[in-house]
Amino acid sequence: MRADVTILYFAALRDAAGISTERVETSAADLRSLYNELQARHALPFPARQLRVAVDGEFARWEDVPRDGTEIAFIPPVSGG
Numbered sequence: 651m652r653a654d655v656t657i658l659y660f661a662a663l664r665d666a667a668g669i670s671t672e673r674v675e676t677s678a679a680d681l682r683s684l685y686n687e688l689q690a691r692h693a694l695p696f697p698a699r700q701l702r703v704a705v706d707g708e709f710a711r712w713e714d715v716p717r718d719g720t721e722i723a724f725i726p727p728v729s730g731g
Contacts, residue, residue, distance in 0.1 A: 652677045653716040657688065658723040663701075667692040681705075682712040685724060696726055 654675050659667045667688075678684035685698045702725040703710050705717070716722065
């Protein structure tokens with residue numbers, strides 16, 4: 651099943667991708683697979699295990715299936731000071 655989703659990138663992911671948002675059409679089985687596709691496309695610096703993922707503003711599980719029309723955010727680790 652294909653889904654048309656909006657991807658949001660923050661901090662180091664935004665810097666690596668060179669964009670803060672993009673629309674993608676995907677047939678990824680889950681959010682982890684979607685991230686892996688985007689990581690390969692944009693040379694994103696973090697493995698999925700170091701990130702949080704959110705769908706429509708709510709934290710989600712990596713095993714969740716991308717749903718058509720949703721907004722998916724990949725959130726990198728934040729360093730404090």
